[in-house]
Amino acid sequence: xxxxxxxxxxxxxxxxxxxxxxxxxxxxxxxxxxxxxxxxxxxxxxxxxxxxxxxxxxxxxxxxxxxxxxxxxxxxxxxxxxxxxxxxxxxxxxxxxxxxxxxxxxxxxxxxxxxxxxxxxxxxxxxxxxxxxxxxxxxxxxxxxxxxxxxxxxxxxxxxxxxxxxxxxxxxxxxxxxxxxxxxxxxxxxxxxxxxxxxx
Amino acid sequence: xxxxxxxxxxxxxxxxxxxxxxxxxxxxxxxxxxxxxxxxxxxxxxxxxxxxxxxxxxxxxxxxxxxxxxxxxxxxxxxxxxxxxxxxxxxxxxxxxxxxxxxxxxxxxxxxxxxxxxxxxxxxxxxxxxxxxxxxxxxxxxxxxxxxxxxxxxxxxxxxxxxxxxxxxxxxxxxxxxxxxxxxxxxxxxxxxxxxxxxxxxx
Numbered sequence: 001x002x003x004x005x006x007x008x009x010x011x012x013x014x015x016x017x018x019x020x021x022x023x024x025x026x027x028x029x030x031x032x033x034x035x036x037x038x039x040x041x042x043x044x045x046x047x048x049x050x051x052x053x054x055x056x057x058x059x060x061x062x063x064x065x066x067x068x069x070x071x072x073x074x075x076x077x078x079x080x081x082x083x084x085x086x087x088x089x090x091x092x093x094x095x096x097x098x099x100x101x102x103x104x105x106x107x108x109x110x111x112x113x114x115x116x117x118x119x120x121x122x123x124x125x126x127x128x129x130x131x132x133x134x135x136x137x138x139x140x141x142x143x144x145x146x147x148x149x150x151x152x153x154x155x156x157x158x159x160x161x162x163x164x165x166x167x168x169x170x171x172x173x174x175x176x177x178x179x180x181x182x183x184x185x186x187x188x189x190x191x192x193x194x195x196x197x198x199x200x
Numbered sequence: 201x202x203x204x205x206x207x208x209x210x211x212x213x214x215x216x217x218x219x220x221x222x223x224x225x226x227x228x229x230x231x232x233x234x235x236x237x238x239x240x241x242x243x244x245x246x247x248x249x250x251x252x253x254x255x256x257x258x259x260x261x262x263x264x265x266x267x268x269x270x271x272x273x274x275x276x277x278x279x280x281x282x283x284x285x286x287x288x289x290x291x292x293x294x295x296x297x298x299x300x301x302x303x304x305x306x307x308x309x310x311x312x313x314x315x316x317x318x319x320x321x322x323x324x325x326x327x328x329x330x331x332x333x334x335x336x337x338x339x340x341x342x343x344x345x346x347x348x349x350x351x352x353x354x355x356x357x358x359x360x361x362x363x364x365x366x367x368x369x370x371x372x373x374x375x376x377x378x379x380x381x382x383x384x385x386x387x388x389x390x391x392x393x394x395x396x397x398x399x400x401x402x403x
Contacts, residue, residue: 023239023242026242027235030235030238034234034235035229035230038229039228042225042228043225046225048228052231052234055230056237056238056241060238060245134217135217135220135224138217138218139221142218142221153222154222154225158223158226159223185218189214192214
């Protein structure tokens, strides 16, 4: 096809070439999928450094198991499932995960004071501060969610994966994934209401 | 006041706040050079299984087995013959101390190797052992072996070879016969008449 635009090889093509020993093809697969793999690990671990390490482990393992990949599922889904299992193994062994999941400190316990002391003509800034405060509170509350709910919420909220992919990663039906995401949101709203924030 | 402010954030409903919080939590990228690091690791860490399979050729397996056999032979050759102080005691104990006919000696029989060691060597080794050691324990064997120089050990081994093998001491089973005793006769006590002899007069 002389003169045509070079067609980007599909993941499956690259996998076939990598299975035949083409290291550059596997490098291209790494480049294409590194972010999705990294974010899955990050959702499980909550630490960028640990997630980077686990993502590397996942690619190394995927390369060694490449001969077993038959193409029944998308390569990315297969790869992320490997990364997720590795991240869960790491999560079990990390004591810092205890800190990550521990009850967050009440960092904004004195927030009403500084808001009330702001001048009346800075209403927009007050609102921005209130929004930022809400944001931080939600982040802290997400860490207090049960693991299954939090995992589903973070994977779905990352924008990297479809519900089908998350279902494959977590090993549960799509309906369960959706329920967990919905339940996570409901619990978060309940917790926000308990600390004095309610829109309903 | 705070609640009033939060209620003022109508545009930012809670769902949107949750979405933003999730994105913030995951707002990280893999460190630079990720692809190069993965490929470098693949080159640096070959597959363990394939490495092992490549290494374990039949020739190497045979060589490893031969080396293991050689090490075992050397260990057996340099090992002390037996706990020497036990042999005479075990052999003599039942003959004098155990009167029951059906009982067998409780300690294990002396090994042929122990019987091969001459009595003089046994006594010397027994003297070299610390008095409080319990025979048969690994650590004690190490202490006993360390206390004999290789030259002494070789001389004792030569002496053991020059002495004819001693037959193991066989102890016939002891038989306890019932104690037989005749009728006990009690003879009557006869008291004869007393005689009073007068003392001689003092000088």
